[in-house]
Amino acid sequence: xxxxxxxxxxxxxxxxxxxxxxxxxxxxxxxxxxxxxxxxxxxxxxxxxxxxxxxxxxxxxxxxxxxxxxxxxxxxxxxxxxxxxxxxxxxxxxxxxxxxxxxxxxxxxxxxxxxxxxxxxxxxxxxxxxxxxxxxxxxxxxxxxxxxxxxxxxxxxxxxxxxxxxxxxxxxxxxxxxxxxxxxxxxxxxxxxxxxxxxxxxxxxxxxxxxxxxxxxxxxxxxxxxxxxxxxxxxxxxxxxxxxxxxxxxxxxxxxxxxxxxxxxxxxxxxxxxxxxxxxxxxxxxxxxxxxxxxxxxxxxxxxxxxxxxxxxxxxxxxxxxxxxxxxxxxxxxxxxxxxxxxxxxxxxxxxxxxxxxxxxxxxxxxxxxxxxxxxxxxxxxxxxxxxxxxxxxxxxxxxxxxxxxxxxxxxxxxxxxxxxxxxxxxxxxxxxxxxxxxxxxxxxxxxxxxxxxxxxxxxxxxxxxxxxxxxxxxxxxxxxxxxxxxxxxxxxxxxxxxxxxxxxxxx
Ligand code: MLC
Ligand code: AMP
Numbered sequence: 421x422x423x424x425x426x427x428x429x430x431x432x433x434x435x436x437x438x439x440x441x442x443x444x445x446x447x448x449x450x451x452x453x454x455x456x457x458x459x460x461x462x463x464x465x466x467x468x469x470x471x472x473x474x475x476x477x478x479x480x481x482x483x484x485x486x487x488x489x490x491x492x493x494x495x496x497x498x499x500x501x502x503x504x505x506x507x508x509x510x511x512x513x514x515x516x517x518x519x520x521x522x523x524x525x526x527x528x529x530x531x532x533x534x535x536x537x538x539x540x541x542x543x544x545x546x547x548x549x550x551x552x553x554x555x556x557x558x559x560x561x562x563x564x565x566x567x568x569x570x571x572x573x574x575x576x577x578x579x580x581x582x583x584x585x586x587x588x589x590x591x592x593x594x595x596x597x598x599x600x601x602x603x604x605x606x607x608x609x610x611x612x613x614x615x616x617x618x619x620x621x622x623x624x625x626x627x628x629x630x631x632x633x634x635x636x637x638x639x640x641x642x643x644x645x646x647x648x649x650x651x652x653x654x655x656x657x658x659x660x661x662x663x664x665x666x667x668x669x670x671x672x673x674x675x676x677x678x679x680x681x682x683x684x685x686x687x688x689x690x691x692x693x694x695x696x697x698x699x700x701x702x703x704x705x706x707x708x709x710x711x712x713x714x715x716x717x718x719x720x721x722x723x724x725x726x727x728x729x730x731x732x733x734x735x736x737x738x739x740x741x742x743x744x745x746x747x748x749x750x751x752x753x754x755x756x757x758x759x760x761x762x763x764x765x766x767x768x769x770x771x772x773x774x775x776x777x778x779x780x781x782x783x784x785x786x787x788x789x790x791x792x793x794x795x796x797x798x799x800x801x802x803x804x805x806x807x808x809x810x811x812x813x814x815x816x817x818x819x820x821x822x823x824x825x826x827x828x829x830x831x832x833x834x835x836x837x838x839x840x841x842x843x844x845x846x847x848x849x850x851x852x853x854x855x856x857x858x859x860x861x862x863x864x865x866x867x868x869x870x871x872x873x874x875x876x877x878x879x880x881x882x883x884x885x886x887x888x889x890x891x892x893x894x895x896x897x898x899x900x901x902x903x904x905x906x907x908x909x910x911x912x913x914x915x916x917x918x919x920x921x922x923x924x925x926x927x928x
C-alpha cells in the first residue's frame with residue numbers, strides 16, 4: 421500500500437548513503453531515516469494519533485524533529501510545526517484552532533503549556549535535542565528511541581493532508597494553510613530537476629524547520645534527490661563559513677547572504693567549489709545580487725514562494741539569473757497578473773496582482789471556508805497578495821504587496837496583529853505599524869502610537885507590556901509616540917507617509 425509523500429520522498433534514496441551530517445559529529449544515513457521515522461510513527465500511534473489527526477510541534481531544530489515530521493506523515497497524521505519564538509498565548513490560539521491530538525514542546529517550556537493543553541484536551545509530550553543515551557531529551561524522544569524500528573505506513577493518497585502551516589492574516593488572525601501530500605511531493609520533484617540536485621549534492625541547511633523554506637524546499641528536495649545535508653541548528657556566520665568547504669549548495673533568506681558579504685572570510689576561494697546558492701522568502705536586493713557575484717563569481721538563484729503555494733517561480737539554473745526578478749513560473753505552475761479589483765488578466769508588462777494555479781497550491785485554510793473562498797478565483801487561481809509584472813522575456817518581477825505585510829529576516833509579520841495589541845495597552849488611543857528598511861533584516865518593524873487624551877506614553881513601558889504577548893521578532897524595534905496619525909480624506913491611515921517619515925530609523 422502507498423503513502424504518497426513518504427514513498428515519493430524516498431524514491432531515489434540509497435539506504436546506505438548519508439542523509440545528514442550533524443554538528444555533534446553524528447552521521448545519519450537514509451537507513452536511519454527509515455528506522456527513526458518508524459519509531460516516531462509507532463510512538464504517535466501509541467499516543468492515539470489516527471489518520472488525519474494533527475500533530476503540533478514547537479521544538480528545537482534537530483534531525484529528530486525532522487524525523488517527527490516524517491513519522492507523522494507515515495502514521496497518516498498532519499504535521500503542524502510552530503515557530504519556536506511564539507509565546508504561550510500565541511501557541512494557545514494554534515492549539516485551539518487546529519485541535520491537534522498531540523502537542524510536542526521543548527522540555528524547557530513544558531510548564532507553560534500544562535494548563536492550556538489540559539484545558540483543550542490535547543496530549544502534551546516533550547522533545548529536546550538528543551545528547552546521549554544517558555541524558556533525557558524529553559518524553560517523546562526518550563520513548564521514541566526504544567520504540568520498534570519498523571512501521572507499516574498508513575495509506576495516504578495525493579490529496580490527503582500532510583501538513584498545516586499557519587500564516588498570519590491581514591485581519592490579525594492566523595490561518596492554517598492545508599498542504600496535501602502531492603502539494604509537497606510535486607514541488608520537491610520539480611525543484612530537484614530544475615536545480616539539478618543529484619545524490620552527489622551536499623546542502624548546507626541553516627534554516628529553521630518550522631517554515632516552508634527549511635522544512636519543505638530544503639529538506640524535501642534533498643531527500644527526493646537522495647542527496648545529503650550538513651544540518652546545523654541555525655544561521656551563525658562562523659559556523660557557516662566553517663561548513664562551506666564541505667558542501668555543494670546552500671539555501672537561505674537574503675539576510676544570510678548580506679551577513680556573509682559583511683564578513684571578509686567570505687571569499688571567492690571559499691566558495692569556488694560551490695554549485696548553487698538559492699535565495700528566497702523575501703526580496704533579494706539587486707545590489708546584493710551584484711555584490712555577491714563580484715565577490716564570489718556566483719550568481720545567486722532567486723526563487724519566489726509562499727506557505728500556501730510552496731514554490732511558484734525560479735530563476736533558471738542554466739540561463740540568465742536576473743537580479744531583481746524571481747524568474748519564470750515553475751513547470752506545471754500557471755501564473756498570471758490580474759487587476760486586483762476585477763480579476764481581469766492584464767497585458768504583459770503591466771503591474772497587478774500575482775495569481776497562481778498548479779499542483780503546488782494548497783487545499784485551503786483549515787476550517788475557514790469563507791477565507792479560502794475569498795482568496796481563490798472561480799477558475800481555481802490563488803490570489804497571492806503580491807504585486808508584480810511579467811517582463812518581455814517572461815521573468816516575473818515582484819514590485820510590492822497588496823497585503824499589509826512586513827517581511828523581516830524572512831519571517832512574515834502582519835501589522836494588524838501588532839496594532840491590535842498596541843491598541844489594547846493602557847494609555848494608547850491608536851497605533852500604526854510599518855516596516856522600514858533595516859540593514860540586517862531587510863525590513864524592521866516600527867510602531868507609531870497616539871496617546872489617549874494627553875496621557876504620557878513611553879517606548880519602554882509599551883515594550884515591556886507586550887513583551888510576553890507576541891514573539892520577539894514581531895515586536896517593534898522602535899516605537900514613536902505622536903499626537904496623531906496621518907490620514908487621507910477617507911480617514912484611512914497613510915502608511916506610505918509614515919514610511920517616508922521614519923524611513924531612516926535603522927540607518928547604519
Ligand atoms: C531574530 N530576530 C529577528 C529576526 N530573527 N527580528 C526580526 N526579524 C527576524 N527575522 C531578533 C530576535 O528576536 C532577537 O531580538 C535578535 O534578533 C537576535 O536573535 P537571534 O535568534 O540571535 O537571531 P538570529 O539567529 O541572528 O536570526 C536571524 C535569522 C533568522 C535571519 C538567521 O531570523 C532566520 O533564520 N530567518 C529565516 C526565516 C525563514 O526561514 N523564513 C522562511 C519562511 S517560508 P533581541 O531584541 O531579543 O535581541 C516562506 C516561503 C518562501 O517565506 O518563499 O520561502
Ligand atoms: P510566507 O507567507 O511566510 O510563506 O511568505 C510568503 C511571501 O514572501 C510571499 O507572498 C512574498 O511576499 C514573499 N516572498 C517570497 N519569496 C520572495 C522573493 N524571492 N522575493 C520577494 N518576495 C518574496
